[in-house]
Amino acid sequence: MENQRPPQMQDRDPGLEHEMRPEPDYQPRFPGSGRLAGKTAIITGGDSGIGRATAVLxxxxxxxxxxxxxDEDRDAEETRKAVEAEGRKALLIRGNVREKAFCTSAVSRAVEEFGKLDILVNNAAHQEIAEDLRDISEEQLAKTFETNIYAYFFMTQAALxxxxxxxxxxxxxxxxSYxxxxxxxxxxxxxxxxxAFTRSMASNLVEKGIRVNGVAPGPIWTPFIPMSFPAEKVAEFGAQVPMARAGQPNEVAPALLFLACEDSSYFTGQVLHPNGGTIVGA
Incomplete structure (x- = not known):
């Protein structure tokens, strides 16, 4: 079946894209049309998965x-090469988005390199499976919240x-989320x-002409998956959605492009749902 892949696991956090079989599809599927010409962007978690596909697009x-x-140096280097193959500049910034000082420094480095900042994509994330709420340690809880929401605050504060x-x-x-x-x-x-952060910041920034939107992917074939799930579940990952398969990163990146460019000039506080057909509240 289309959704099947070899059983596999990775014992490294974060996972590595170059060790996945098959490797995710990240290359853009269509020619560009200059929708971000002259723009600069920062993408957290840009080394692999949705972040890589978005960077290249x-x-x-x-x-x-x-x-x-x-710290996924090999994956990040491949992403850099893919961006440069499209004729654009790429800047690799290695560090931990859980740390506010690093987030501030990362934005400063990007602005110093490119001269300005037009787009911020908050994408880096962490997940761990726990069958019982009581199995979630204080350390796991802190790491998940610090990576997934604190970092969005820190990066946005610096970008503003x-x-x-x-x-x-x-x-x-x-x-x-839904x-x-x-x-x-x-x-x-x-x-x-x-x-909630997306909707609140959209309201907060609308008068300044800065749009804030979100993308809510479903099951996407990224390093998250072999890093998080048992091998037998990885083999059938995505089979539960109506389309009966996992999505690829290059099926999600166009949603981020749409929200980053002027095609979405009348969108703010909205969330798009590339999830294989799962019906959720908007």
Whole structure:
């Protein structure tokens, strides 16, 4: 079946894209049309998965891209090469978005390199499975919230010193923000917080002409999956959605492009749902 893949696991957090079989599809599927010509973007978690696909698509549409990542050097280097192959500049920024000082520094480095900042994509995330709420340790809870929501605050706080009228912020939330997940309770809770953060910041910034929107992916074939789930579940990951397959990162990136460019000029405080057909409340 289309959704099947070899059983596999990774014992490294974060997971690595180059060790996945098959590797995710991240290359843009269509020619660019200059929708981000002259723009600059920062993408957290830009080394792999949805972040990589978004970085390469943004580059194809004309943007220079700062790729923020934790320590996945090989994956980040491949993303840099893919961005540069599209004829745009790429800046790799290695560090931990859980730390406010790093987030501030990352934005400053991007602005210093590119001269300005037009787009912020908050995408980096962390998840761990727990069958029982009582199994979620204080350390796990802190890591999940600090990565998934604190970092969005930190990056946005730093970016606001540079974003101007016409800029865009795109936050990656999750289908689990809307339907919940019984084994990803802390993760789902942070994704709900991201959805609320997106709507609140949209209201806060609308008079400044800065749009804030979100994307809530369903099951997408990224390093998150072999890093998080048992091998037998990885083999059939995504089979539960109406389309009966996992999505690919390059099926999500166009939603982020739409929200980052002027095609979505009448969108703010909204969330798009590339999730394989799962019906959720908007």
């Amino acid at each position: 943004f580059a194809r549409e004309g943007a220079d891209v700062a790729i923020v990542y934790l 010193d540079h974003l101007e009228m016409g800029s865009a912020i795109v936050n990656v939330t999750s289908v689990n 339907k919940g997940n019984d084994t990803l309770i802390d993760y789902s809770s942070t994704k709900g917080a991201i959805t």
